[in-house]
Amino acid sequence: MPKLRDLARIIRSKNAKPFVLTLDMLFATREAYDQVVAAPELLPEAIAALYGMPVAAVRVIPYPAARAIKITMHRWVPAGSFDDRDLLGAQQAVPLFDLEISPRPIEVVEPALEGTPR
Amino acid sequence: MSTAPTPTLEASGDGRREIRALAITGFGGIPEASLRAGMKHEPHFLGSDMGTIDFGAYYLGSGRTGGATERDIRLMLEAQQELSVPLLAGTAGFAGGEPHLAHTVEVVRRLSLERGYHFNLAVIHAEIDKQRMHDALDAGRMRPLGPVPALTHDAIGESVRVVGQMGPEPFMAALGQGAEVIVAGRSCDTSQYVAAPLMKGFDYGLAYHMAKVIECVSICAEPGGRDCILGTLRDDHFVLESQNPIRACTPISVAAHSLYEQPDPYYMYEPGGMLDTTSSSYEAVTERIARVSGSQWVPAQQYTVKLEGVRQTGYRSFAMAGIRAPDVVENIELIEQTVRGGIEAEYGPEGNDYRLKFVVYGRDGVLGPLEPMKGAKGHELFVLIDVLAQTQQLARAVCAQAKQNTMHGGFPGRLSTAGNLAFPFSPDLHDAGPVYEFNVYHLLEMDDPLELFSIDYVEI
Numbered sequence: 331m332p333k334l335r336d337l338a339r340i341i342r343s344k345n346a347k348p349f350v351l352t353l354d355m356l357f358a359t360r361e362a363y364d365q366v367v368a369a370p371e372l373l374p375e376a377i378a379a380l381y382g383m384p385v386a387a388v389r390v391i392p393y394p395a396a397r398a399i400k401i402t403m404h405r406w407v408p409a410g411s412f413d414d415r416d417l418l419g420a421q422q423a424v425p426l427f428d429l430e431i432s433p434r435p436i437e438v439v440e441p442a443l444e445g446t447p448r
Numbered sequence: 449m450s451t452a453p454t455p456t457l458e459a460s461g462d463g464r465r466e467i468r469a470l471a472i473t474g475f476g477g478i479p480e481a482s483l484r485a486g487m488k489h490e491p492h493f494l495g496s497d498m499g500t501i502d503f504g505a506y507y508l509g510s511g512r513t514g515g516a517t518e519r520d521i522r523l524m525l526e527a528q529q530e531l532s533v534p535l536l537a538g539t540a541g542f543a544g545g546e547p548h549l550a551h552t553v554e555v556v557r558r559l560s561l562e563r564g565y566h567f568n569l570a571v572i573h574a575e576i577d578k579q580r581m582h583d584a585l586d587a588g589r590m591r592p593l594g595p596v597p598a599l600t601h602d603a604i605g606e607s608v609r610v611v612g613q614m615g616p617e618p619f620m621a622a623l624g625q626g627a628e629v630i631v632a633g634r635s636c637d638t639s640q641y642v643a644a645p646l647m648k649g650f651d652y653g654l655a656y657h658m659a660k661v662i663e664c665v666s667i668c669a670e671p672g673g674r675d676c677i678l679g680t681l682r683d684d685h686f687v688l689e690s691q692n693p694i695r696a697c698t699p700i701s702v703a704a705h706s707l708y709e710q711p712d713p714y715y716m717y718e719p720g721g722m723l724d725t726t727s728s729s730y731e732a733v734t735e736r737i738a739r740v741s742g743s744q745w746v747p748a749q750q751y752t753v754k755l756e757g758v759r760q761t762g763y764r765s766f767a768m769a770g771i772r773a774p775d776v777v778e779n780i781e782l783i784e785q786t787v788r789g790g791i792e793a794e795y796g797p798e799g800n801d802y803r804l805k806f807v808v809y810g811r812d813g814v815l816g817p818l819e820p821m822k823g824a825k826g827h828e829l830f831v832l833i834d835v836l837a838q839t840q841q842l843a844r845a846v847c848a849q850a851k852q853n854t855m856h857g858g859f860p861g862r863l864s865t866a867g868n869l870a871f872p873f874s875p876d877l878h879d880a881g882p883v884y885e886f887n888v889y890h891l892l893e894m895d896d897p898l899e900l901f902s903i904d905y906v907e908i
Binding site: 344345346347348349350352354356381382387389391393395396397398400402404408409410411412413415416417418421422424425428 | 501502503504505506594595596700703704706707708709710711712713714728730761803805807813814815816817818819820834836883885886889
């Protein structure tokens, strides 16, 4: 399966103020965007598990206008606090880099029976 | 005091009116070539966001300024004097509290005296009086913003400094009084850019969206950077052009900017309402100029001001050093464990009096427990020994013992018996002074957007 770093042109993280981390993935093609946005690995439950956070703390927001997906999550500790290691939150997207992305499910179209209205 | 007019607008080439804003970076050094290029477009006003909360509680708590240098302030004032248009600068001195504002105003005054600049100056204060907060809390007019606990009187009492993020209204009031240079304390990053457009009756949604993009100067371009950017706002759209020709504002790069540092690319909250970009369209005018339309504004039922406040949590001392010898690299975990044991024996367990952490770069310094490469270590490590304690003396004492024991710590199979650490320089140990954290991060409901933000007018 392809890794996210092979499908995305940009994978980045940054704080949205001290208590929230936001991660963005931007894609060069509509195809890559479509595959990732629909992937089970991008569900809030999966991302929450990846980051060791409760599901309620994670939001996944598709942003097709920029061929992008945003993940927003509550920070585990406030930025700049003693237990923090990344003041601006700029190096926290790493767990996403090697995330393996399931291929798009193939749509099966039932062939119509003769004489049956479509 | 003279009453200079608010920016006058003339019709653009095709008879429609427009207002042009030149956005100048407020910290990290103004790229002068892009400022000069931008000035050729005859902007109606100049704006600069001179601060941010992103670099943490230290600046607000300590009163120390950061961000714009004297050179930056001089360049902004020079541009203002040359063009004779208003200059609006928000979140002065990096954190926008009283000491930060005062420092910036002092630099403005001194440079103006040295260089013969003359203008009407407005200084807008953003520090919030504690009694005001106590009263608002009692009146039920405070609410938490995001995942923070509800505000208490104790938290207000403990806070060292609290600022409110002012909306555009104080800037508008100052412009209305003829201010030509406005230096404000903590502001929303849009405030200095929407003030003039809103006074001139431009659309709120478009004005706020343009402000939101240009306040980060050319970060919205491809490749992104800190060069000045020209935003041209018209009645039904706005146009963006970076003033460095190598940077292109494309539909995707501008759309993508709504992602930057935002929890939600579609909904952005301001004191008086919300910017809604769900219907925004992004189009190319040229291969490096983009056009945006369709942005909406949803007015709020209740005007709210975001308060940011800090309290002191203690004092920091730290030591840092490299490790290269393979026996030490191999055993760093054991060394840390041994050092901690010794500290605990001397000072008791980690807790309220002190905290101690080892940040091991080359292993998991950046990601800590999130590090996917479990157990991997480089041939070389860099160790930061970080201590937080109730007094500077205690922080120093704990750090000194930790550093010394890490340097001379023994372990089975040790070869490096003269020392485990390579200190980069003298001193080997640093007292970093007070440490702060945000303890007020709440919305204050207000009836009058000007009420908290007093304005002084000075002729320079």
